[in-house]
Amino acid sequence: MPRDHYDFLIVGAGFAGAVLAERLAAAGRHRVLVIDRRPHIGGNAHDGTDAAGILIHRYGPHIFHTNSDNVLGYLSRFTAWRPYRHRVLAHHRGQLLPVPINRTTINRVFGLALATDADTEAFLARQAEPVARIRTAEDVVVARVGRTLYEAFFRGYTRKQWGLDPSALDKSVTARVPVRTNADDRYFDDRHQLMPEQGYTALFARLLDHPRITLRTGTEYRDAARGVRASHIVFTGPIDEFFEYRFGKLPYRSLRFEHRTIAAERFQPVAVVNYPDPGVPHTRITEYKHLTGQRHPATSITTEYPAAEGDPYYPIPTPANAALYARYQALADATPGVTFAGRLGTYRYLNMDQVVAQALAIARRLIAPLPSRAPGFTPHRLPASTVAPPAILPQ
Numbered sequence: 001m002p003r004d005h006y007d008f009l010i011v012g013a014g015f016a017g018a019v020l021a022e023r024l025a026a027a028g029r030h031r032v033l034v035i036d037r038r039p040h041i042g043g044n045a046h047d048g049t050d051a052a053g054i055l056i057h058r059y060g061p062h063i064f065h066t067n068s069d070n071v072l073g074y075l076s077r078f079t080a081w082r083p084y085r086h087r088v089l090a091h092h093r094g095q096l097l098p099v100p101i102n103r104t105t106i107n108r109v110f111g112l113a114l115a116t117d118a119d120t121e122a123f124l125a126r127q128a129e130p131v132a133r134i135r136t137a138e139d140v141v142v143a144r145v146g147r148t149l150y151e152a153f154f155r156g157y158t159r160k161q162w163g164l165d166p167s168a169l170d171k172s173v174t175a176r177v178p179v180r181t182n183a184d185d186r187y188f189d190d191r192h193q194l195m196p197e198q199g200y201t202a203l204f205a206r207l208l209d210h211p212r213i214t215l216r217t218g219t220e221y222r223d224a225a226r227g228v229r230a231s232h233i234v235f236t237g238p239i240d241e242f243f244e245y246r247f248g249k250l251p252y253r254s255l256r257f258e259h260r261t262i263a264a265e266r267f268q269p270v271a272v273v274n275y276p277d278p279g280v281p282h283t284r285i286t287e288y289k290h291l292t293g294q295r296h297p298a299t300s301i302t303t304e305y306p307a308a309e310g311d312p313y314y315p316i317p318t319p320a321n322a323a324l325y326a327r328y329q330a331l332a333d334a335t336p337g338v339t340f341a342g343r344l345g346t347y348r349y350l351n352m353d354q355v356v357a358q359a360l361a362i363a364r365r366l367i368a369p370l371p372s373r374a375p376g377f378t379p380h381r382l383p384a385s386t387v388a389p390p391a392i393l394p395q
């Protein structure tokens with residue numbers, strides 16, 4: 001039986017895969033097959049209504065935030081937006097305090113009445129611990145706010161979330177969260193903070209709605225590769241999985257999501273409440289109606305329990321993992337006919353807007369000219385010494 005032929009086989013229907021598919025089909029005029037092993041589109045940003053009819057995010061809260069007008073402009077072709085200002089509170093000794101740490105947080109923790117940025121900055125300077133070279137996720141925080149606030153808000157949360165002490169993680173992990181000397185309680189600093197008006201899945205449906213895009217959900221890469229001919233592969237799954245763990249497994253952190261509907265209009269005062277207490281097994285609880293603006297007599301929440309096993313959600317930024325990824329990256333560079341993209345494909349702790357920006361840049365490179373056609377290979381079961389070929393079948 002003749003095999004289907006496509007210019008591109010894209011593995012993964014998350015932001016990386018869907019944006020690349022749209023660009024390659026619409027701007028590049030290529031025939032694209034998008035597959036995903038999950039039964040739905042959207043990757044980790046997928047949302048849908050639960051049994052109560054409330055729109056929830058199956059893989060935890062996703063808030064769109066960016067400073068890039070370009071990324072926002074691009075996505076705005078596929079969705080309208082709902083303005084949304086994300087606020088987070090953290091449980092601390094029976095109080096709910098703003099995170100990121102701001103002047104209100106500091107006043108409430110220390111029983112102070114600091115009134116100006118300058119006073120707050122001076123207070124933090126007295127709290128801060130000198131750190132000669134900021135390398136780790138602990139260094140970033142103690143060098144800025146000192147050990148009391150570090151222990152109250154960061155140490156327990158980070159140990160739970162990553163299964164590692166902050167001193168073992170790269171500084172970029174906690175540097176994601178700003179520290180403020182004013183009373184600004186927005187979680188993100190970015191200029192644009194929005195939610196897709198009809199939800200993420202609707203946005204993805206419009207991204208993938210193109211006559212040159214074929215979509216197959218519930219399809220494994222291995223299975224699809226057997227029956228499809230493609231000139232080039234874009235792989236947005238875990239890069240170590242693609243190479244059959246040639247150099248060993250790249251560690252990823254997972255989460256268990258517990259979704260519940262509560263028979264009350266409101267569960268908590270803001271969308272996300274963090275639980276830094278090491279004695280509590282979960283890290284945060286999300287109440288979706290704050291994010292979506294949906295009106296409903298009940299409310300749905302998700303509790304996140306970090307886990308070592310399960311779907312790969314977070315690349316773990318440590319020096320050893322960076323070194324292992326560099327080996328896979330070198331192998332990828334030496335492998336013709338395949339391009340890696342996205343959070344798992346490039347083993348980077350990327351937000352949605354960063355994944356979109358990366359995908360747009362990769363699409364520009366791939367569109368002109370069409371990448372060279374690699375010789376045909378069967379994708380798996382190769383001798384360990386062979387450089388893994390792209391999963392491209394003979395034409």
Ligand code: FAD
Nearest residue numbers: 012014015016037043044060062063221237342343351352
């Ligand atoms: P993914 O969304 O993971 O998509 C990859 C897809 O590839 C998956 O659907 C997977 O099933 C499929 N796949 C993998 N391997 C195979 C295979 N072998 N065969 C077939 N299919 C395969 N970002 C923000 O900007 N704001 C937020 O508020 C935010 N909150 C987050 C909360 C949580 C709990 C998590 C985990 C992430 C959050 N993110 C957030 C990050 C965001 O989810 C990612 O940046 C984005 O979804 C990454 O898109 P991607 O396409 O790279 O990967």
Ligand code: UDP
Nearest residue numbers: 090099153154157158161173174176177274
């Ligand atoms: N973090 C923390 N306490 C908090 C919030 C964040 O210790 O109250 C740390 C933790 O290590 C977390 C990281 O900062 O993984 C980045 O936080 P972010 O909210 O960006 O995490 P994400 O939404 O990506 O899970």
